[in-house]
Every structure is written in structure tokens, then in C-alpha cells.
């Protein structure tokens with residue numbers, strides 16, 4: 001993609017032109033090339049654009065933060081061209097958060113999204129195999145939610161089973 | 164009452180049997196009793212021989228078993244480092260005949276040396292059930308004994324005795340290799356006392 005790649009200075013205007021009103025820069029992130037807040041419905045086209053035109057070919061991390069009033073899902077993208085990270089974030093409602101999966105764009109996002117589902121209960125629509133990854137099947141909680149309280153071990157108990 | 168009358172009476176008394184009960188010839192009774200007697204006697208004799216053999220060999224097997232405990236070479240967390248040190252040159256657990264083996268089929272001792280999570284729990288049970296009887300389990304360290312520092316965590320089994328029957332608990336976070344060897348020697352004493 002290096003032939004058609006935009007330079008870093010062209011990227012904000014290109015994004016604003018292609019996705020008007022859907023992408024807003026988040027100021028004050030010195031450790032990243034840029035941080036962008038994306039509307040949930042635009043995450044897949046924006047990802048596609050950044051991968052193909054912006055050379056962000058590596059999705060390094062998908063994670064989430066529970067802000068109690070909303071759930072924020074973060075995507076950290078690495079570009080070998082610019083030698084730096086770009087942060088995308090989407091805000092989702094705290095009850096039944098769900099967003100389109102970026103696994104079709106970066107296959108490496110598969111297990112990251114599974115982990116975010118496991119820990120925070122964010123559903124990724126269109127994910128090929130959205131199962132728990134760190135907790136056993138049959139676990140009843142999403143333990144990184146702020147509403148999850150420390151509780152007696154008996155309550156957590158999962159029936160041990162053979163596979 | 165005359166003498167004749169009295170003897171006649173005795174005879175009639177003897178002949179007074181229950182009419183409902185059919186008369187069985189004596190020889191047949193003998194045969195039936197023998198048929199029942201032979202297998203019972205056989206069982207008793209073989210049982211006696213078996214028990215005698217068992218009583219004679221059990222101490223031998225017990226002695227051999229308790230002096231060559233083969234633990235499963237299975238490291239889970241930080242306690243596994245102490246487990247490894249215990250079988251290294253300095254503490255040398257093998258001088259007690261304790262040799263870690265890599266297959267559960269060859270082991271009779273499961274040392275759970277680390278934090279067991281719920282995700283891992285069914286693997287632990289599978290390994291335990293793959294080990295042939297007689298077998299023993301040691302919970303090494305606070306994590307295996309009762310969840311340790313992670314007792315209230317969302318993912319940790321609070322004590323492996325919820326999953327497998329544990330014989331000896333070793334306290335410590337982590338227990339020193341001496342403590343682990345002491346636990347194994349205590350298990351040996353336990354096996355000797357059980358005589359099984």
C-alpha cells in the first residue's frame with residue numbers, strides 16, 4: 001500500500017473529507033500519532049480506510065473501559081510507515097453495548113474482541129466466533145465491569161467439566 | 164398306664180410329622196447339602212488364601228509404593244519454581260525416590276503447585292483421573308490450599324480440595340523446597356499408617 005499511502009499530515013483532512021461528522025480528534029494524547037473518537041456505526045469503514053490508505057496494517061490491541069455511564073472500546077493501530085500508534089475509540093451505551101466487529105478488517109483482532117466480550121460484555125456484531133477466551137464457558141459474569149463486586153467463591157463456582 | 168401303651172405312644176409321637184412337609188430320603192438331603200457346601204467352602208478357602216496373600220504382600224507393596232512416589236511434572240505458577248528447585252542439585256528430592264514423571268499414567272502423586280483457575284479446573288480433574296490407583300494429592304502453597312492471595316479473585320479456585328481429594332497441605336507463599344520435601348515425607352508416613 002506504500003504507493004498510494006497518504007502522508008501523516010494529509011490523514012486528518014482525508015478522514016474529515018471521507019467521513020464528515022463521524023470522526024473527531026481527541027486532543028492531548030502525546031504518546032500517540034493521533035487519537036480519534038469514531039461513531040460506532042462508522043468503525044468498520046474508518047478501519048478499512050485506515051488500513052488501506054493510512055497503512056495501519058496492524059491492529060495491536062482492542063480493549064475497553066467501563067466509565068459507568070458508557071463503555072468505551074479502544075483500538076490501537078500500528079503503522080510501519082509512520083512508526084507509531086493511532087488510537088480509535090468508540091463510546092457505547094452501558095446497557096447492552098454492541099459494535100460492529102473489525103475482525104474482517106484485521107484478523108488479529110479476533111481474540112482481542114473475544115477478550116473484550118469476556119471481560120466487559122461488549123458484543124461484536126459479525127464476529128466469526130464470539131466465545132469467552134479467559135473465563136470458562138458457563139461463567140455468569142463480565143468481571144471487569146464496575147458493577148461486578150468481589151463475592152464469595154461459592155457464587156463464582158463453575159461446574160468443572162471434561163472436554 | 165402300662166408299659167406297652169407308653170412305648171406305643173412314643174413311637175406315634177415320633178411319627179407325628181408335618182403332613183405338609185414332603186418326606187425327603189436321607190441320601191438326597193446329603194447330596195443337596197453337599198452341593199451347597201462345596202462352593203461355600205471353596206469361597207471361604209480362596210478368600211482365606213487371598214487375604215493371607217494380601218496380608219503378606221501389602222506391606223511390601225506399601226513399602227515399595229511409599230518409597231518411590233512419582234509426582235506429576237506439572238508446574239502451574241510461582242510455587243512450581245520451588246518444586247523445580249526441590250528436585251535440583253541442592254535439595255535433590257530424588258534421594259527420597261521421588262522422581263517427577265511427565266505422564267500422568269506413570270504417576271501416583273499429584274503435587275498441585277500453584278494457582279488453579281476455573282478455566283483450568285477440568286484439566287486438573289482430567290489429569291487426576293488419568294493417574295492409576297493408588298494415588299495421592301498434595302496441595303502445595305497457599306494458592307492450592309485455599310486460593311492464597313487471589314482467594315477473592317473472579318477467576319481462581321479457592322482451594323483445589325474442591326476438585327480433587329487432597330492428602331497433605333503445605334503452607335507458604337511459596338513454601339521453601341524443604342517444606343515441600345517435608346510434605347512428601349509426611350505423605351509417606353501417612354501411607355505407612357494407612358497400611359493400604
Ligand code: SF4
Pocket residue numbers: 240241242243276277278303304305306307311312335336337338
Ligand atoms: S502460593 Fe504464593 S508462591 Fe505459590 S503459586 Fe500462589 S502466589 Fe505463587
